[in-house]
Amino acid sequence: MTPNTTIDPKALRNAFGAFATGVTVITTRQPDGTPRGFTANSFTSVSLDPPLLLVCLARTAHSADVFANAPHFAVNILAQDQKAVSGLFASRAADKFDQCAWTPGSAGVPLIDGSLARFTCARHQLVDAGDHLILIGRVEDFATTEGQPLGYFRGNYFSIGLEKDLAEAAAATKDSRLGAVLACNDGVLLKDDGDQLRLPLAPHPTLDSLTAKLAALGLTPLIDFVYAAFDDRTTGGHAIYYHGSVSGPLPPGYRIVPLADLAQARIANPAEAQMLARYAQDFRNGSFSIYHGTETTGQTRQIGA
Numbered sequence: 001m002t003p004n005t006t007i008d009p010k011a012l013r014n015a016f017g018a019f020a021t022g023v024t025v026i027t028t029r030q031p032d033g034t035p036r037g038f039t040a041n042s043f044t045s046v047s048l049d050p051p052l053l054l055v056c057l058a059r060t061a062h063s064a065d066v067f068a069n070a071p072h073f074a075v076n077i078l079a080q081d082q083k084a085v086s087g088l089f090a091s092r093a094a095d096k097f098d099q100c101a102w103t104p105g106s107a108g109v110p111l112i113d114g115s116l117a118r119f120t121c122a123r124h125q126l127v128d129a130g131d132h133l134i135l136i137g138r139v140e141d142f143a144t145t146e147g148q149p150l151g152y153f154r155g156n157y158f159s160i161g162l163e164k165d166l167a168e169a170a171a172a173t174k175d176s177r178l179g180a181v182l183a184c185n186d187g188v189l190l191k192d193d194g195d196q197l198r199l200p201l202a203p204h205p206t207l208d209s210l211t212a213k214l215a216a217l218g219l220t221p222l223i224d225f226v227y228a229a230f231d232d233r234t235t236g237g238h239a240i241y242y243h244g245s246v247s248g249p250l251p252p253g254y255r256i257v258p259l260a261d262l263a264q265a266r267i268a269n270p271a272e273a274q275m276l277a278r279y280a281q282d283f284r285n286g287s288f289s290i291y292h293g294t295e296t297t298g299q300t301r302q303i304g305a
């Protein structure tokens with residue numbers, strides 16, 4: 001890596017682009033009620049108490065004055081199918097809000113339909129920062145939905161392709177299975193077959209099938225990432241297990257096994273037993289890893305806290 005002593009703004013922008021981010025649309029209303037919005041990837045969560053977030057706004061943006069003076073604004077975190085929405089709000093089109101679906105939220109601030117999370121904020125502070133303004137908002141209201149985010153890296157959009165590819169590979173292979181390690185209170189949700197325990201499996205090896213099954217059991221799942229993907233030589237198929245959490249009343253035929261008891265639990269499938277032992281350890285370490293390989297030997301890769 002060569003240090004850059006004379007700072008070339010273009011090179012600096014490219015280097016900043018090495019930080020992969022999500023994509024947001026920041027929205028507000030100008031004093032006459034007209035909705036305004038722009039695409040931003042400079043969003044950062046700042047504080048939980050008080051609840052603060054920030055976004056950096058170029059002084060050259062058409063909407064800079066409107067946002068600098070707005071008493072309220074919202075941050076809409078885009079889902080992976082909202083690339084066109086990002087493009088629309090990154091343009092200088094005068095009719096951005098005529099070209100996308102939105103709903104007025106609290107304080108009348110427009111909220112973009114289909115976004116993964118929305119935060120409505122009261123303006124907390126405006127900080128001068130070179131050619132940008134830092135808009136700090138105090139969160140007054142927020143909502144989230146399940147789904148995959150739209151990502152941005154070095155000027156290109158990306159989605160969580162690895163997981164999708166793995167899931168599609170699993171779905172395409174005969175004898176493949178898709179299950180989940182689901183945290184529930186202080187334990188893990190397991191299917192109780194009488195004398196043996198198993199992880200919940202989807203009827204068909206797709207994520208939709210898994211979430212539909214959990215919903216049919218009266219549970220509310222929150223699936224977050226692929227936890228293990230491996231070739232199961234005993235069945236000749238792929239196995240893919242997601243990581244997530246679940247809430248709701250315990251359905252008949254299921255048990256919540258506390259983390260401390262996982263090592264001794266009678267898990268029917270040896271690969272699942274190994275995975276649950278790793279899960280208990282990951283949980284204690286406060287950091288999770290993804291496993292890939294075969295049902296008995298493979299590698300783990302750190303994926304975050």
Ligand SMILES: Cc1cc2nc3c(=O)[nH]c(=O)nc-3n(C[C@H](O)[C@H](O)[C@H](O)COP(=O)(O)O)c2cc1C
Nearest residue numbers: 038039040041042056057058061062063089090091
């Ligand atoms: C992925 C992406 C991220 C962006 N992030 C920011 C940002 O954080 N801050 C900013 O001021 N502009 C950002 N822009 C550019 C603005 O969206 C763009 O300048 C837009 O035209 C501003 O709208 P306006 O001119 O109508 O205010 C980004 C554009 C894209 C495509």
